[in-house]
Amino acid sequence: MSYDTTDVLDHETREAIDIDRTKGDFTFPERNKFDAGRGLSSKTVDYISDVKNDPDWVREFRHKALKVFQDKPMPTNWATKDLESIDFDVIRYYLSDGEKPKRSWEDVPADVLETFERLGIPQQERAFLAGVEAQFDSEAAYSNVKEELTKQGVIFCNSTEGLKEHEEIFRPWFGKVIPTGDNKFSALNSAVFSGGSFIYIPKGLKLKQPLQAYFRINSENFGQFERTLIIADEGSELMYMEGCTAPKFETATLHSAVVELVALKGAKIQYVTVQNWSSNVFNLVTKRGIAMEDAEVRWIDCNIGSRLTMKYPGVIMKGKRARGEVISIALANTGQHQDTGAKMIHAADDTTSNVVSKSISVGEGRSTYRGQVHIPKHLKGCKNNTECDALLINSHSRTDTYPAITVKGNRHATQHEASVSQVSEDMLFYMQQRGLNQGQAMSLAVNGFINDLVREFPMEYSVELKRLIDLEMEGSVG
């Protein structure tokens, strides 16, 4: 039995989903003025630096990173062997039409505009967003911040602009939360990064509306390496949302971002991601935040697409009473491996962290939770709570959990809990007794499983999320 034969979704929803399904799956002819070609060498790095007219320190930073990337082995001692199927020699590391980001949608080239119109970005901006940055392959195609925010001192631009025009704010934190050598892919990103957002929120400013970015891969064999740095100054608050899509190409595509968050004293940052890459994208992302005294960093993360996602958002709690949180939902369908988790590094007294992770494996999909919690011995009063729940839908679905918890000293408390279950027959039977068909019952059960997390997402994202999940579940029952 599948959704096709059921009336689980009313006509309207079905139509909405049908639009969703093809929404990301389209391409336009490439129209690149700058193309770094295939493969990676110091020439590629120089090419990118030349095109972007990088300051010398950035060029040097890139070259050092390239060396680190080349020296580091693939982390296949713990990660999946699928990583070895990435061919770094066929990937194109930089593509751009060579134009500056536009401030108004009218100035954006028609095909790029149409791409983003189809993804629904301008409408959303008009509706309620404070600012949008849209990235097409390597460079930002459009960026805008509402005028009053600029007046209040908010900086929201792409990273290239950030490091040139706001070097005094940008440089002290750039590469500090995630050093180049953190892992092979953060090194790769450091060598060839372009695009991504730079955001600075001044002291005490609490943004009521979220800032948003969209990332889009349009070209085959292309690697997207955006670099985002968000600095929330003392007592400020912001929510940042990013969405990711790519059309379905025949060959693998690489997305390897680095995202650094800095929450200074008393600041709050919420970073929301809905990732729906097509199923040939390797999504290898390093995300980490640093939280100073009384600050809070929350990662709200949803991974639905991609071939392999490896993403472990982290928080370094560096000031007293800092708080870190990771809330994540992953859905792995056939041909997909969602390897996600969280990293909580306690580095001050009375810091607390919370990790809640839910994963759903459908068909032959595989979902993995990997976590690290570290509490050193000279601290006191640190607390961590970790919960990870996995739901298996079909008999070939797969799920793994690999947490690592280090606690030193006796003035802390940690707890970790994980469970694996399937939708119970009793539950389905109960709902079927009440007139739902099997598909409806399954949909209800799955939505119930993730419901408490979905509520953490902003409204229109949570609606989108439920639809995406229903769509992925299609045909998996019976």
Place this chain on the structure above:
Amino acid sequence: MSLTLDLPPSMLTTAPETPAYLPAWFADRQQSAWQRFLATPAPKRGDENWRFSSIKQLDFSAFRKAPASHANVLIARSTGLAAPAAKLIFVNDELVHVDSNLPEGVICLPLAEALVSHSDLVQAHFMKQQTRLGSAKFAALHEASLTNGLFVHVADHLEVEGTIEVHHWISGENTVIFPHTLIVTGKSSKVRVVDIFRSADAVQPGLAIAFNDLSAGPNSRLDYIAIQAFNEVSRVIQINETAAARDASTTGFILNTGAAWARNESLSRLEGSGSRSDMLSVSIPAHEQEYDQRTFQHHVSEGAYSDLLYKNSLYDDSRTIFSGLIFVDENAHHTDAYQTCRNLLMSDTCEANSMPGLEINADQVKCSHGSTSSQISDEEIFYLRARGIDPGNARQLIARGFSVDVVDRLKNEAVEELVLSFIDEKFSRIANGHG
């Protein structure tokens, strides 16, 4: 002290010789194991199976085999159960005492003897599984170097009352032993074995690379209890492999109170439906003791049950590592698997590392794992103080209760008492050492 000029050759560089009276197949196995030992690379930093481990503990170059010494003294000190069904005492892997009241149908022999008298039976069961939790190199060294141990085979439908008790002593400085325990139970039979590991004195470092291989036949019950109470300058690698056939029930228990460094690798294979494996451990490290425990619950068959409970009470600068994995094969539907590791932190300088893992490839599965690390709460201490118990005793009482919880699951009063006597001895040493 051995100050003689011609020390026996290092066990790491010279191939051990299999005595001529042992069967040819065994000599072959030992030789190929030695080649495997040489060919297998040593664990290194970055190996996932050795994450958080102190790799430096693996330098065994100083250790050598030694003949038994002080046998009479050690026999007298080999106290255990009041009335064991059989009692064997080994000093440096040499059998020095044996006493048995076992019924007919039970073969309970030193391994060296069983290799001659029941060669085929031993061969059918000897080290069948592959060591996969990190110590493959040392399992090979064990296989190449072992000279003795225990072999138990219980005939179908025979239930052994009482417990087989085995003592393994290390005597002399830098002595290495390779105790091997092989237990095989027939259909619907039952047996229980206790291994007690100790050092002849408190100051001479020793090394034990021990292996216990448990094979539980259909519908049988096999309980194995290991008490590791070496002196605090010794090191241990203990590898356990358990296989449970249809409807078989196995219990593996390890108590760690001794050794400077102990590595336990326990692997249970649930091979038949309805089989059950209980994996239990209590560890009470103090000073700078380090216990490194790796476990693997392998659900091969559908409809099997495994339950793991490991509890650590950490004092002083001690350190524990727990890494567990529940692995459910593709067709092992209707699996019930549970895994819990709890750390009680008794000092502000101890360190507990937990890596509870799951890998599930089937559905209709009920699995969960949990890990906690925490100290005794002030309320609990207050409650006991209000009843006239001083804080020191209150803490000891709670820590003991924390451990007893696991011991209770052995379901045999005499053995529980024996295990508790070692636990209490450790607690009293901790209490004395801390004023």
